[in-house]
Amino acid sequence: MSVASLDRPITAAVRQRSPWAYAVPVLGFSFIAAFPLIAGPHYAILMFSAMGFAICLLGLNLVFGYTGLLSFGHAMFVAIGAYTAAYLTAARILHLEVILLTAAAVAVAAAVPVGLLCIRYVRIYFSMLTLAFSMLLYSFLYKFYPITGGDEGLRIKMPASLLFDVSRMDTVGILTGPFYYYVLAMLIALTYLMWRITASPFGLGLRAIRDNQQKAEYLGVRIQRNRLIVFVISGVYGALGGVIVSIPVGLADPSLAYWLQSGNLVFMLLLGGYTNFFGPILGSVVFTFFQDQLMSYTEYWRLTFGIVLAVIVIFLPNGLMGVLDPRRRWST
Amino acid sequence: MSPPEAAVLISSINILVSGVFNAAVLFLVSAGLQIVFGVQKIVNLACGSFYAIGAYFGISALAWALRLDLPVALFIPVLIGSGLVLAVVLGPPVERLLRFIYHRDEHFQLLLTFALVLIFEDIIRIFWGASPLQINNVYLAFGDLRLAPDLTIPNYNLMVIAVALAIAFGFGWFLQKTRFGKMVRATAENASMCEALCIDLRKVYVVVFTLGVALGTVGGALVIPATAASLDMGVELIVDAFAVVIIGGLGSMPGALLGALVVGLTRAAAIWLYPEFEMLAIYVIVIAVLILRPRGLLGKAAA
Numbered sequence: 188m189s190v191a192s193l194d195r196p197i198t199a200a201v202r203q204r205s206p207w208a209y210a211v212p213v214l215g216f217s218f219i220a221a222f223p224l225i226a227g228p229h230y231a232i233l234m235f236s237a238m239g240f241a242i243c244l245l246g247l248n249l250v251f252g253y254t255g256l257l258s259f260g261h262a263m264f265v266a267i268g269a270y271t272a273a274y275l276t277a278a279r280i281l282h283l284e285v286i287l288l289t290a291a292a293v294a295v296a297a298a299v300p301v302g303l304l305c306i307r308y309v310r311i312y313f314s315m316l317t318l319a320f321s322m323l324l325y326s327f328l329y330k331f332y333p334i335t336g337g338d339e340g341l342r343i344k345m346p347a348s349l350l351f352d353v354s355r356m357d358t359v360g361i362l363t364g365p366f367y368y369y370v371l372a373m374l375i376a377l378t379y380l381m382w383r384i385t386a387s388p389f390g391l392g393l394r395a396i397r398d399n400q401q402k403a404e405y406l407g408v409r410i411q412r413n414r415l416i417v418f419v420i421s422g423v424y425g426a427l428g429g430v431i432v433s434i435p436v437g438l439a440d441p442s443l444a445y446w447l448q449s450g451n452l453v454f455m456l457l458l459g460g461y462t463n464f465f466g467p468i469l470g471s472v473v474f475t476f477f478q479d480q481l482m483s484y485t486e487y488w489r490l491t492f493g494i495v496l497a498v499i500v501i502f503l504p505n506g507l508m509g510v511l512d513p514r515r516r517w518s519t
Numbered sequence: 520m521s522p523p524e525a526a527v528l529i530s531s532i533n534i535l536v537s538g539v540f541n542a543a544v545l546f547l548v549s550a551g552l553q554i555v556f557g558v559q560k561i562v563n564l565a566c567g568s569f570y571a572i573g574a575y576f577g578i579s580a581l582a583w584a585l586r587l588d589l590p591v592a593l594f595i596p597v598l599i600g601s602g603l604v605l606a607v608v609l610g611p612p613v614e615r616l617l618r619f620i621y622h623r624d625e626h627f628q629l630l631l632t633f634a635l636v637l638i639f640e641d642i643i644r645i646f647w648g649a650s651p652l653q654i655n656n657v658y659l660a661f662g663d664l665r666l667a668p669d670l671t672i673p674n675y676n677l678m679v680i681a682v683a684l685a686i687a688f689g690f691g692w693f694l695q696k697t698r699f700g701k702m703v704r705a706t707a708e709n710a711s712m713c714e715a716l717c718i719d720l721r722k723v724y725v726v727v728f729t730l731g732v733a734l735g736t737v738g739g740a741l742v743i744p745a746t747a748a749s750l751d752m753g754v755e756l757i758v759d760a761f762a763v764v765i766i767g768g769l770g771s772m773p774g775a776l777l778g779a780l781v782v783g784l785t786r787a788a789a790i791w792l793y794p795e796f797e798m799l800a801i802y803v804i805v806i807a808v809l810i811l812r813p814r815g816l817l818g819k820a821a822a
Contacts, residue, residue, distance in 0.1 A: 251626070259629070304806070304810055308809070311629070311769075312809070312813060314626075314629060315562075315761060315809070316806070316809050318761065319761075319805045319806055319809065320806065322758050322798070322802050323803070326797070326799045329798070330794070330795045330796075330798065330799065331795060446754075446757075446758060453633075454630070454633070487644065487645065489637040489638070489640050489644075490637070490641035490642070492634075492637050493636070493637030494634070496633065497616070497634040500627050500630050501619045504623075
């Protein structure tokens, strides 16, 4: 990517795509939609979690791929989503819509002050500060037993919906049926929203910040404000994804906020390819299924994961999308 | 002295001793993080893994020493030796792996060392299994220093503090006075200029990285008589070591010493006074330092 793209009309990023470009999302989402019909419930529920992670990663990639800031504490937003779901379902507020909106609001409330402090720094300092904040949340969740359930965490009851009645279905039926398509619709809507964000003048400004901060500032891009907005948006995506991810597990526990979890999120992103708009979605799906298969074959799945990550970092920095679609780097 | 005052005094001395003991070990690991960052500009997340694998290897070495019926006085040299041997075995190949990414974006450097964290965790699992290991009785064999009827300090803690201080001063001497140490400092300042002046950067990098690994493995080996080795100890220590280098200043050796003391004493005091704040207190300090003085208390370069 060069800053030269700023010379082009702002809409160029949208207009230059051929109709074929839309084949990727259409085929991908159709596959996810048909998945519960062709695979068993175990795999359908895995795909449910993968969609949750995909939502988190779309947000994470706005920070990393588009704005050039590596958050090593993004798990804090996943934990915020999960604990919001736990508190609300414990208070018998079971509607998923309410839970999602509350999680988004809590994420905004957390991301604004944390973001204001973090965005003043770039590069490794941003990573370390976000890591410190997520560990702050982790130690709070872990140690303050009366409020947070300590290391045992809090149970999350199966949510209901305002839109349809699931009270007569069993958990597996809900997760592979109505809620599966609910979450898929949510993923598609959030993907579309993210697509519009990244293709907007605001999104182009982010890339300008990433590639040359001084030049972007000179051209009138408001760096700090944009970084804060990006951080808040990604926090909201993280919390929404966190709600979804924690529903099949039925438990919110402190390890969700641990730094290894943040590392896994970045790993998923890199696996899919952070330079491609759809990399986050591919990365979360491949990671989730790969992990599931690997864990059933061997006790030593971390070793395999470590080697895969090392190979990606060294030889395939554009991830799987970079291999599948080498010419088009949509985030650049 | 009235009884309550004596109790306060005794608990403050206990906090001080256990805090400085923690700080001594933390200093060793963070010093390894610092020197690798200073010279190679890589933030090595795997420093905690070297610490963990050093601890497990230390257990094996100590078990071996016990089988041979070596005297207690030799235990510390055996542990240090095991750390050094492990570092010489692990350091060069890992450095070779990192050589792929010296000129890459620092995000990728961070992620490659994260991959190492995952790999080392399973390597430990393969060799030593998943359950925590501990060697009993060795800690007690070192005896106590009885200062007052109800105030004793374990000798082992004092010895580890002494060893860490000796390593700190030895390191300072090595970097300040020796020819190779000067080359290392010059490389940290300006690597391309050093290359132009015919300093073999490869050699400097291998040696520096191996030294960094050695600080981690020796630190891990030295905690073994006092605590159990567990799979989590590495990933838990990384965040502590991160806190140390942020508080002290990234890349600064005196900063590592100061940061380790701050973290070690804070933790000891929190455990004693209000355990819920054990970790919270440290991260509050970290965030305060990052906000008020992002380059750390003793760091030089601006962030």
